[in-house]
Amino acid sequence: MPLRILFYDVYIVDEKGAVQGPGYIHISAGTINYIGIGEPPEEAQYAELVAGGPGRVVYPGFAAPAVFLEMYPFRHLLVDVRPQEYPESKIAERVRSMSSREAYYAALMALHELSMHGYTRVVAVDPHIDAVARAIIDSGLEGAVLYPYGCSLAPTQDFNELVKKIEEYGIDRRRIRVGIMVCEDREPPEVVLEKAELVYTRRSGMLKASSGERSIVISPRPLEGAVPGPLYPHTASPWALLAQHNGWNPRDVYRALTQTLHEILEPGYRVYEKGRPAHIVVVDVSEPPGWLPTPEYAAPWSLSGSRPRVETIVSGGRLVVDGGEHLAVGSNAARQASEVLRQVLG
Structure with missing residues (x-):
């Protein structure tokens, strides 16, 4: 039953x-x-x-916009690096060089924290999208993984290769959408775009589904109808984003986190809808x-x-x-993640 x-x-x-x-x-x-x-x-x-x-x-439930999950172990190095600068930073190069196992545990720890803040979905921007997709599933959440294209954070593996890995893992694609973050002005080749369910353009901040009309602007500055971002996981609490400061309208931010982002990930989504x-x-x-x-x-x-x-x-x-x-990330998983990530930091 x-x-x-x-x-x-x-x-x-x-x-x-x-x-x-x-x-x-x-x-x-x-x-x-x-x-x-x-x-x-x-x-x-x-x-x-x-x-x-x-x-x-x-x-x-809240949906988190454009979060860099894999950098979670390197939080102490980011005091002078704004999230919008991170994809071209030296720290991004360190993150890209992590193994798939290390990336998985970094994302899992970040997702544990985000879920305890009230997020039920997360849009992640990370190089090891296959490992991050598994971490999202194993943390009990849903969301999307975006492949960084054309910046220092860009993976060494081809986008389609990583998408194939996600499919081989048997990950429920109703729970995980796959897309790209475009870092440069030049568009990715058609062979990449045709498999991208979501496209996030870093310069304009626009996040949209490849099919469907819903979109949202993710911006470090307050814009009408936008949502704050991109974000580090340790600064992404929805309750912090709802604070009325720096010109952001908390009502607009709340609607974006609880409705618009969900609609992009699940067309037709409505809060508390029966069935x-x-x-x-x-x-x-x-x-x-x-x-x-x-x-x-x-x-x-x-x-x-x-x-x-x-x-x-x-x-x-x-x-x-x-x-x-x-219930999904217990003490044993957290302990194992801690051991792996300590080795990453040397």
Whole structure:
């Protein structure tokens, strides 16, 4: 029997940041069957896992734009390197020279941190796209891997070779999209573009699906309809991005993270849509960090700049975090990753 989850007595935040509740969300076989305010109907009260309760707030799962996952072990070297400069930096050359195994563990550690911030999908820009794709799957998340084309971060292996590796691994391509980041003015050859499901143009900041009309601009400067980026994983917390500073409108950023980026990765996606694999985040605001006097005040920008207590994560219908514990990346995997990455740093 598929796992049934009931989030009960929770406040629910929609894609506009409006808060309603208390109410309930019932998930069965990974999809939302029931959602509403008040008491759940009798048929929605049967569940193997009951979560939520006083002080719990449900947000839509966040999607992270253009994150450099593999540089995670080199965070101490990046104080003077802005993310938009990183693809041409000496650190990018070190990252490119890592083995596939090292890249996998670097990405896995970064993904663990991102998921604990509330991300359920990640758009990664890294040279070892085959290893990063496996790390995204093994961390319980979904997203996309973008091959850097025409910069120092560019892999030594051909794009189509790495795509073939991803296919050989048997990775579910409904969970992982594959694309390219174009670093230079000259477009990649047609043989590359024809297999790219997403294209991110570094100069303009435009991220778009090769089929479909949805697109978004990823920019280090505030632009209408844009989202902050590119990002390092240790500075990519959605709660930090929602802080109203440097001209960014937190409402626009919130909609981009919870709706637009998901639509690019999954055409037709709608927040909390019944019958579609669920992407949700449950936060405990009953005590610090991220305390609020009442969940009614839980508009997402109320928690901006904080590190709220993320209690539960559901990504594509899969339970990834429960009770604040990561279910996909356990202590053994983290320990093994630490040993491998210490060797990378010498």
